[in-house]
Amino acid sequence: MTYVITSLCTNDGACVEVCPVACIHTTPGAPQFYIDPEVCIDCEQCEIVCPVDAIFKDVDIPAEHEASIEINAAFFRKNKAAVGPVPFDKAWEMVQAAHAYARRQGMAITAAVVDEAGSPIAVGRMDEAGPRSAELAFNKAYTAAAFHLATAELAPQARRPWFRSLIISHRGRIMPESGGIAVVDGSAVLGAIGVAGSSRPEQDILCCQAALAVLESAGH
Ligand code: SF4
Ligand code: SF4
Secondary structure (H helix, E strand, C coil), X not given: CCEEECCCCCCCCHHHHHCCCCCEECCCCCCCCEECCCCCCCCCHHHHHCCCCCEEEHHHCCHHHCHHXXXXXXXXXXXXXXXXXXXXXXXXXXXXXXXXXHHHCCCCCEEXXXXXXXXXXXXXXXXXXXXXXXXXXXXXXXXXXXXXCCHHHHHHHCCCHHHHHHHHHCCCCCCCCCCEEEEEECCEEEEEEEEECCCCHHHHHHHHHHHHHHHHHCCC
């Protein structure tokens, strides 16, 4: 599901300020703002602040505004820079780099690389890593991709009601715990890496950083 901005929008930009994943945009001269359906995480914050009730959840949109669903999506098809996800061979190198770092530290972890939408590209669980580390690593990567930032930065939001609702609506996949970092190329988010299984959160982060070094040395 996604939220949709309709033609009722008066262009005051209030919703942009509250969107945690920065998925509301417009261009100079455009009649309204638009929501990127591929990035929106259904957190409801924009709908709450809109002074003219111009925003609806796609499944609840009134019939007279149904065309806005396609209008919002088309805006991003036209204006979004075309950047691809991390290619599989690079994603797998990232997983292996995280494993190598963990091995040197005497740890066993799972590393997961996802695309911008949070879909997995490569997941690798070391032999001694706990079974649950695979799910946790994927959840951290999914969360970092959704919010376009490091999951450690989400800790202050974790107890807020809207964030707890988000965790429930995403069936626990949203995880505000250290060990997930977005993969960015300039201003574009390509996806994220998530690591779980070490005994301390900062170790998961260091494994992520070892993985990201693969892309840095490749010129990303
Ligand atoms: S529902 Fe949340 S994530 Fe989606 S556009 Fe509104 S503020 Fe952004
Ligand atoms: S808060 Fe409402 S009126 Fe203001 S830019 Fe967003 S959708 Fe438009």
